[in-house]
Amino acid sequence: MAEERFSITPEKKRERCVTGIDGLDTILNGGIPRGNSVLITGSCGTGKTTMSLEFLVHGALAGEKCLFVSVTESSLKMLNNVVPYDFFEERLIDEGLLSFVDMPDIYEEMDILHKSEFSFDEINGVVKRLDDIVAEKGIKRLVIDSITSVCFQLKTQEKIRDFILNLMKTLSARGCTSLLVSEISPEAERYSLYGVEEAIADGIILMGNLERQGDLLRTLQVVKMRGTEHSRAKYVLDLTPVGVLLVPLLKGGGLEGGD
Numbered sequence: 149m150a151e152e153r154f155s156i157t158p159e160k161k162r163e164r165c166v167t168g169i170d171g172l173d174t175i176l177n178g179g180i181p182r183g184n185s186v187l188i189t190g191s192c193g194t195g196k197t198t199m200s201l202e203f204l205v206h207g208a209l210a211g212e213k214c215l216f217v218s219v220t221e222s223s224l225k226m227l228n229n230v231v232p233y234d235f236f237e238e239r240l241i242d243e244g245l246l247s248f249v250d251m252p253d254i255y256e257e258m259d260i261l262h263k264s265e266f267s268f269d270e271i272n273g274v275v276k277r278l279d280d281i282v283a284e285k286g287i288k289r290l291v292i293d294s295i296t297s298v299c300f301q302l303k304t305q306e307k308i309r310d311f312i313l314n315l316m317k318t319l320s321a322r323g324c325t326s327l328l329v330s331e332i333s334p335e336a337e338r339y340s341l342y343g344v345e346e347a348i349a350d351g352i353i354l355m356g357n358l359e360r361q362g363d364l365l366r367t368l369q370v371v372k373m374r375g376t377e378h379s380r381a382k383y384v385l386d387l388t389p390v391g392v393l394l395v396p397l398l399k400g401g402g403l404e405g406g407d
């Protein structure tokens with residue numbers, strides 16, 4: 149066929165990683181282009197961890213190997229977060245479809261746990277460890293919660309750039325789609341703490357808070373996503389026992405005045 153002569157995959161043809169999150173796959177025209185590294189960015193309590201876990205559970209339910217890398221909180225605590233959901237099934241863990249790794253355990257193995265700053269070699273070593281796990285388990289979906297916490301120990305923009313570029317290249321080569329959680333302050337005018345992450349990432353999903361009639365709504369907006377057309381509209385995000393629900397922040401009606 150004529151198009152097979154071209155090495156560049158047309159946007160419409162790129163295989164999608166279906167998130168399974170209500171509304172998000174529609175916003176993304178079918179899902180996240182497979183192999184993309186997406187920054188999930190927002191201030192505290194906006195639902196970053198919950199949505200990332202749900203992305204993994206849907207992958208595991210579809211038979212994909214999924215990994216949650218916990219940086220600040222223990223993976224046991226993360227597991228407790230996901231158990232109450234209606235869609236969660238314990239067999240996913242028993243069958244090795246959903247697994248958890250604590251980043252401090254990786255640091256400990258590498259004897260860098262108590263270092264305040266990592267060298268280029270050390271951070272490349274961390275990426276290598278993650279790659280080994282991804283390759284060994286055949287991981288297709290990965291979440292790092294949070295990438296900001298890893299960057300605390302890198303200090304310089306140069307190291308952060310090197311780390312994220314290396315991580316993204318490594319995961320993409322394995323056909324692994326990743327969500328990198330990024331923490332920003334509510335009044336931040338950019339999408340990542342260091343500014344480097346947002347420029348490199350294949351996609352940015354911005355989670356926020358919006359005060360409406362005395363209620364604090366959670367919002368979600370896809371700011372960029374390489375490899376697909378997508379809506380850039382702001383959606384209201386509802387955290388329910390059946391998972392994340394996304395509803396357009398319509399002009400008019402009760403949610404009038406979206407900015």
Ligand SMILES: Nc1ncnc2c1ncn2[C@@H]1O[C@H](COP(=O)(O)OP(=O)(O)OP(=O)(O)O)[C@@H](O)[C@H]1O
Binds near residue numbers: 387
């Ligand atoms: N199933 C649920 N139903 C209703 N509310 C929920 C549910 N799950 C979580 N929440 C609420 O959502 C809040 C934020 O969720 P989450 O921890 O995912 O946000 P986050 O952006 O990761 O926060 P942080 O920046 O603190 O890590 C929780 O504190 C909890 O109150």
Ligand SMILES: [Mg+2]
Binds near residue numbers: 196197293
């Ligand atoms: Mg969180």
